[in-house]
Amino acid sequence: MENRGLVIVHTGDGKGKTTAALGMAIRAWGNHLRVLILQFIKGSWKYGELESIKALASINDQIEIRQGGLGFSQRGSGAEEEHRCAAAELLQTAMDELRSDAWDMIILDEFNYAYSFGFISLDELEQLLSVRPEKTHLIFTGRNAAQELIDRADLVTEMRLIKHPFQQGIKAQKGIEF
Amino acid sequence: MENRGLVIVHTGDGKGKTTAALGMAIRAWGNHLRVLILQFIKGSWKYGELESIKALASINDQIEIRQGGLGFSQRGSGAEEEHRCAAAELLQTAMDELRSDAWDMIILDEFNYAYSFGFISLDELEQLLSVRPEKTHLIFTGRNAAQELIDRADLVTEMRLIKHPFQQGIKAQKGIEF
Numbered sequence: 001m002e003n004r005g006l007v008i009v010h011t012g013d014g015k016g017k018t019t020a021a022l023g024m025a026i027r028a029w030g031n032h033l034r035v036l037i038l039q040f041i042k043g044s045w046k047y048g049e050l051e052s053i054k055a056l057a058s059i060n061d062q063i064e065i066r067q068g069g070l071g072f073s074q075r076g077s078g079a080e081e082e083h084r085c086a087a088a089e090l091l092q093t094a095m096d097e098l099r100s101d102a103w104d105m106i107i108l109d110e111f112n113y114a115y116s117f118g119f120i121s122l123d124e125l126e127q128l129l130s131v132r133p134e135k136t137h138l139i140f141t142g143r144n145a146a147q148e149l150i151d152r153a154d155l156v157t158e159m160r161l162i163k164h165p166f167q168q169g170i171k172a173q174k175g176i177e178f
Numbered sequence: 179m180e181n182r183g184l185v186i187v188h189t190g191d192g193k194g195k196t197t198a199a200l201g202m203a204i205r206a207w208g209n210h211l212r213v214l215i216l217q218f219i220k221g222s223w224k225y226g227e228l229e230s231i232k233a234l235a236s237i238n239d240q241i242e243i244r245q246g247g248l249g250f251s252q253r254g255s256g257a258e259e260e261h262r263c264a265a266a267e268l269l270q271t272a273m274d275e276l277r278s279d280a281w282d283m284i285i286l287d288e289f290n291y292a293y294s295f296g297f298i299s300l301d302e303l304e305q306l307l308s309v310r311p312e313k314t315h316l317i318f319t320g321r322n323a324a325q326e327l328i329d330r331a332d333l334v335t336e337m338r339l340i341k342h343p344f345q346q347g348i349k350a351q352k353g354i355e356f
Binding site: 016021026027030053059156 | 181182184190192196200201208231233234237282315331348
């Protein structure tokens with residue numbers, strides 16, 4: 001079989017969905033692939049990984065991160081329309097970037113969040129998948145991946161929470177949680 | 179509560195165990211933590227991530243990867259003793275490095291493999307955990323994490339395979355599988 005891009009989904013209630021996407025981005029960069037990360041939740045990528053990506057991008061510009069969605073904190077009355085617009089804009093960016101064929105991997109971080117809140121429709125998801133160049137990897141992260149996305153994906157992993165330090169009263173740790 | 183290091187386990191039959199550990203290493207490096215990766219299976223880290231780590235290490239030397247274990251391919255008659263020795267040596271390295279307090283995060287990649295094959299004992303695991311400085315994060319990856327490790331961990335995530343491209347006859351893809 002030919003080389004082909006994969007549609008990949010990281011979902012589940014456990015940790016590691018975005019972290020494994022970050023790992024894939026890093027591996028891909030090391031393989032000289034061009035990697036674009038689009039964030040559907042503002043601030044979901046923190047100082048540590050942003051610094052590392054900046055460091056790699058300073059070596060060559062084959063990795064880039066763009067923030068388009070809104071933060072969890074902005075949910076609530078009146079904010080829904082803003083969320084919908086932010087998601088629609090970032091979706092448009094994703095489609096434009098896929099069509100441009102400028103990337104070998106595009107990570108749609110927390111896409112599942114935007115989709116499960118109804119900010120993105122099945123039609124739009126199908127359009128997104130249809131404009132994907134054959135060799136481009138497309139990675140969706142976030143809890144509650146829709147069955148219709150899973151049905152259309154090549155590789156789906158569920159990150160399951162078995163044990164979490166917060167359950168044991170341990171606070172968030174720098175370099176781990178943020 | 180004080181800052182403290184966590185004992186973290188990535189297990190399960192899905193993808194993303196090592197990849198999420200790589201993501202954690204990258205995030206930690208960006209947070210100016212010192213990260214050591216010890217590989218219990220030779221060759222489990224491939225060209226892409228090795229290049230990226232090399233790139234980051236060229237910026238500063240707070241990240242390092244060392245290979246100590248043997249490869250899957252070397253299993254079979256006569257090889258078991260070699261595996262046992264390789265695992266014991268790497269375990270000793272891990273203990274020495276923990277005692278040196280030179281690292282903020284140590285990743286024991288595919289440790290669970292060595293442990294589940296009996297190359298490392300429960301006594302040795304307990305000794306390893308007991309020499310960990312309080313602020314050092316220790317990350318164990320690999321399928322079939324032992325219950326006794328899970329019992330002693332702060333954060334445990336199971337990566338579950340939901341759908342895999344090999345099941346659909348799609349071959350391994352550069353930048354994804356290797």
